[in-house]
Amino acid sequence: QKEVEQNSGPLSVPEGAIASLNCTYSDRGSQSFFWYRQYSGKSPELIMFIYSNGDKEDGRFTAQLNKASQYVSLLIRDSQPSDSATYLCAVYSGAGSYQLTFGKGTKLSVIP
């Protein structure tokens, strides 16, 4: 069974600090990796996706992928109170699988 693991948190960081969110996955054949942000009572919103090993930067967000170690992380620089939300890691296995498997999410709280 394909699993995606995340620390449920809450992860508390002061405003302006770097928030580091981690995710591990069990299916070594996984191809694509997504980070979604979900505010309380709202639907998931795509933040970033990454396919290749290494780093991918988009504004204050950096996704990091290490397929050998089967982990993907999301760094949020200069954290703002508006970043407070649950961050969901999702993994697409590809190879004929249509399923996007989600972790339970990490709740991030940015303290002003």
Next chain:
Amino acid sequence: GAGVSQTPSNKVTEKGKYVELRCDPISGHTALYWYRQSLGQGPEFLIYFQGTGAADDSGLPNDRFFAVRPEGSVSTLKIQRTERGDSAVYLCASSFSDRAVRYFGPGTRLTVL
């Protein structure tokens, strides 16, 4: 353009009743997905449509759940003989293809009393 829309936003029903949840995907998206999200959990896959056909319904929990997409656009998730355990937020997502990014609708919060 418009995003994924879902109706109703909230549905309260009694145990044993039948409910229908509607999803209107982003125009031009051929792939449509239904997910269910319980409190404190990530979205759980239910069913995937490519066009009008259900390409993968392996996530449907049992035969009380059924979904259709007759014209390849709007989809309806149908739940018969609802149970209290069906209470959750039902999310719909769409994408250009199964490999493309999936965009979620606002969800329908189903409460079974």
